[in-house]
Amino acid sequence: MKYYRKFRIFSAIFVVTLAITSVTSSWDWLMSIDAHWFSTLYGWYVFSSMLASGTAVLIILLIVLRRMGYMAHVNSEHIHDLGKYLFGFSIFWAYLWFSQYMLIWYANIPEETVYFYERHKHFSTIFYVNLILNFVVPFFALMTRDSKRGSLILLPVSVIVFIGHWLDLYQLIMPGVVGGEESGIGIPEIGITIGFVGLFLFFVFRSLARAPMVPKNHPFYKESFEYHTQY
Template sequence: MSSKIKITSAILIIIGTIGLIYGFMSTPASVDEVTTMLADSHAAHGDTHAVSNTHAEVDAHHDEHHAEHVYDQLKNRPWASIYTAALFFFLLAVGAFAFYAVQNAAQAGWSPILFRVMEGISTYILPGGIVVFVLLVLSMLGYNHLFIWTDPDVVAHDAIIANKVGYLNTPFFLLRAAIYIGGWAFLSWLMRKNSRKMDENFNESLFKKNFKVSAIFLVFFIVSESMMSWDFIMSIDTHWFSTLFGWYVFASMFVSGITMIALVTIYLKSRGYLPEVNNSHIHDLAKFMFGISIFWTYLWFSQFLLIWYANIPEEAVYYVQRIEDYNLLFFGMVAINFIFPLLVLVNTDFKRVNWIVVMTGIVILIGHYLNFYVMIMPGTVGESWFIGIPEISSILLIAGLFLYVIFNGLAKAPLIAKNFPLIKESKHFHY
């Protein structure tokens, strides 16, 4: 790992940590502070008006309740920011490993030359999972209100949430989280271990073992990923549910993982590594970026259209809140995640041009971060959202940790899987 990567990672982590600490310290200290802030805001916009004595008490009670609501939202904001960034990068790494497992299970001939890049990205699953798990534990312990079902007072006065207590309770929730994260981390470690053993001396049993582990992971993943999406994201909006949600989250993390594989591959090639990687390999990665972007849009539109057409209040409320309070981001991310990749990557020649793939990849990653942002923020900070210091600092902090971990992982093994049976086919792949 180059000193440039180490320095860049350290700078990102330091700046991100300082900014996030500032985000926590700048949150209101009390409801009275929020009340004053709201009063000043109303005065600045000329919202002052005379009220009769009859309505004075009602207005005062309403203002107090609103101030408490805004106070809870603002206290949640830095927590929601770091949770969004941590979850996005963690699931990105899981998505990259899922792609690796698919290639192994399919015994693909074009991709083995990229396997070490996929393995390097997958090294983030364990540390990234630990960060997410710690944030979940802190939330369960009451350090924030990201998950309203953890508040006994809310559950006591909400029949819908009370009926879900058998599933949404702290011990069972954390047990499931440990199973998801532990299972993904263990299987990814096992596959990397077997892959690196083959560098020393080819052993057919190791090749077969990784094939079996890939199949086991994919079966486990297809179930656990859906449940993870219900727990880590959908349970934030506890009243709402969607049977498409697991697939929707999968498409987002899968295309993000593939995009990161392409970006890291192109970076390494630009630094003189992976000389056997040719434009055909990049072309195929870009095809997956294009195809899964279309798949994500199909799921987004299917979920949105069915709920919009049925117009059932308990389902539609999810989109009403996002269209009212997150209008620009909600529809903007669709343009970023669908229209931009469609217009650029539909051209076959563009899929072979590195700078175009890099530019499109960066846009895709930004778009899918915004997708996670729009999934998480409305249920945690409501209308009190803003992309400012806590949000940007959280991205920098987790991105710095991510870069350090994956490049450290890449440095621990040769960048080409030497004795992999299909490596010669991959080196001579042309499309």
């Protein structure tokens, strides 16, 4: 119980620190690319993308490990909760996407509309595919209860959401860096992504191999099997 309280305090501090640093980092690393444009929703927009894509990756890893026989203690109730998180964070991301776009479009101020004008003109396909993959697909695919309780639908939707937020990050960066004339998705973009994914999986699986995956001494371990989610 001593370690549980200690980790709980550290977790709370980490969540607050992550929320603040991720938002401020998005201002410095991403929004500053378009130096003459800014949005008060930008930090939360990027943060919501991190929540949705992070949940998608967690679901993918969990289902893969479960099929390999390492997470047999995970049941459909746990999977259902993660499916609801993915469903909810996708709606939250779409809400911020629409709020930012609608306010800028409605105000029609040249200093603000230039941001979306560039993406409409040279990145129109990615612009709308981004919205379809990150909102339309998870919204309709995960609307029912059964779709969030198994891997048949949840796994491919998670992969789609992960790819969708990769495209979202691409269209946040490339228009301001190289513009529409010279941009494209080729070997450098795909190769860098594969490299980082491989590095991430290397450290994740190496860490999982060093510690037991079943937290038998956790004070709420047994309690986690005695609940049922309804929606």
